[in-house]
Amino acid sequence: xxxxxxxxxxxxxxxxxxxxxxxxxxxxxxxxxxxxxxxxxxxxxxxxxxxxxxxxxxxxxxxxxxxxxxxxxxxxxxxxxxxxxxxxxxxxxxxxxxxxxxxxxxxxxxxxxxxxxxxxxxxxxxxxxxxxxxxxxxxxxxxxxxxxxxxxxxxxxxxx
Amino acid sequence: xxxxxxxxxxxxxxxxxxxxxxxxxxxxxxxxxxxxxxxxxxxxxxxxxxxxxxxxxxxxxxxxxxxxxxxxxxxxxxxxxxxxxxxxxxxxxxxxxxxxxxxxxxxxxxxxxxxxxxxxxxxxxxxxxxxxxxxxxxxxxxxxxxxxxxxxxxxxxxxxxxxxxxxxxxxxxxxxxxxxxxx
Numbered sequence: 001x002x003x004x005x006x007x008x009x010x011x012x013x014x015x016x017x018x019x020x021x022x023x024x025x026x027x028x029x030x031x032x033x034x035x036x037x038x039x040x041x042x043x044x045x046x047x048x049x050x051x052x053x054x055x056x057x058x059x060x061x062x063x064x065x066x067x068x069x070x071x072x073x074x075x076x077x078x079x080x081x082x083x084x085x086x087x088x089x090x091x092x093x094x095x096x097x098x099x100x101x102x103x104x105x106x107x108x109x110x111x112x113x114x115x116x117x118x119x120x121x122x123x124x125x126x127x128x129x130x131x132x133x134x135x136x137x138x139x140x141x142x143x144x145x146x147x148x149x150x151x152x153x154x155x156x157x158x159x160x
Numbered sequence: 161x162x163x164x165x166x167x168x169x170x171x172x173x174x175x176x177x178x179x180x181x182x183x184x185x186x187x188x189x190x191x192x193x194x195x196x197x198x199x200x201x202x203x204x205x206x207x208x209x210x211x212x213x214x215x216x217x218x219x220x221x222x223x224x225x226x227x228x229x230x231x232x233x234x235x236x237x238x239x240x241x242x243x244x245x246x247x248x249x250x251x252x253x254x255x256x257x258x259x260x261x262x263x264x265x266x267x268x269x270x271x272x273x274x275x276x277x278x279x280x281x282x283x284x285x286x287x288x289x290x291x292x293x294x295x296x297x298x299x300x301x302x303x304x305x306x307x308x309x310x311x312x313x314x315x316x317x318x319x320x321x322x323x324x325x326x327x328x329x330x331x332x333x334x335x336x337x338x339x340x341x342x343x
Contacts, residue, residue: 072216
C-alpha cells in the first residue's frame with residue numbers, strides 16, 4: 001500500500017525501513033519446530049489438543065459438553081422448583097419426567113427449525129448423512145488404529 | 161503425510177522473514193522464537209494446501225503478525241496494573257542511554273548494511289512499545305492508520321500520535337548519527 005507522506009523525512013525513513021534486511025532466525029528454530037511436530041505425532045489423537053481432534057470427535061465432544069450444560073441447568077431448575085417434594089422416589093421420577101420433557105421439546109424444536117430452514121426432505125438427508133459419516137468415520141478410525149502400524153518418529157529415516 | 165525434509169526446506173526459505181516480523185513487533189528474542197515456532201506449526205497443519213501457493217509468504221507474514229499482536233494483547237491484559245494506565249496523549253519519555261543494550265542480533269547481510277541495520281533496528285527496539293508497534297505496522301506492514309487502530313484496539317488519534325512521536329524520536333537520534341548512516 002502506498003502511503004501519503006507529509007514530509008521528505010517521513011518518506012526517507014520509510015525507504016530506510018524498507019531497505020532494512022531481514023534478521024537471521026535462531027539456529028534452534030527449525031529443530032525446535034521439528035521436535036514439537038514429532039512429539040505431537042507420537043501422541044494418540046485424544047491426547048492432543050481439541051483443535052487437532054478429528055471432526056467427528058470434536059462434534060461428539062461438543063455435544064457431550066452441551067448435554068452436561070443442559071443437565072446442570074435442569075438439575076438447578078428442577079431443584080429450585082421441587083423443593084416441596086419430600087419423597088426421594090417421587091423426586092427421581094419427577095426429575096426423569098422433566099428430563100424427558102426437556103429432551104422431547106428440544107428435539108421437536110430442532111425438527112421444526114430444520115424443516116423451516118431446510119425442508120423435511122433435506123433435513124432427513126442431512127441426518128442420514130451425518131449419522132452415516134459418523135459411523136463410517138468411527139469404524140475407519142478404529143480399523144486404522146487397531147490394524148495399521150503406528151507412524152515412526154520423524155527423526156528416523158523414512159521410506160516414502 | 162508431510163515429508164519432513166520438504167517441510168524443513170520450506171522453513172529454511174521463510175524462517176528469517178517470519179522471525180523478523182515477530183521480532184520487530186515483540187522486541188524480544190525468546191518471544192519472537194516462540195511465535196515463529198507457532199507460525200510454522202500452523203503452517204505444518206496446512207502444508208499440503210499452502211506449499212505450492214504463490215501467496216504462502218504473505219500468509220506466513222500475516223499469521224506471524226497476528227500471533228505477535230495477540231501475544232502482546234494477552235500479555236498487556238494479564239499484567240496491566242492501575243499504575244500502568246496512561247491517558248491518551250500522555251508524554252512518553254524516551255531515554256535511550258538508560259535503556260539496557262540488547263544482545264547483538266545475528267544479521268544476514270553485508271557489513272555496511274549490518275552496521276546500518278544495527279543502528280536503525282536498535283533504535284526501533286528501544287522505542288516505547290506503543291510507538292514501536294505503530295511504526296512497525298505502518299512502515300513494515302504497510303497498514304493504513306485505520307487498520308492499525310483496529311488491530312491495536314486504540315483510537316485513530318493515538319495511532320497518529322504514536323507514529324509521529326516515534327518518527328521524531330528516531331529523527332533526533334539518527335541526526336546525531338548522521339555521518340554513520342549517510343543521511
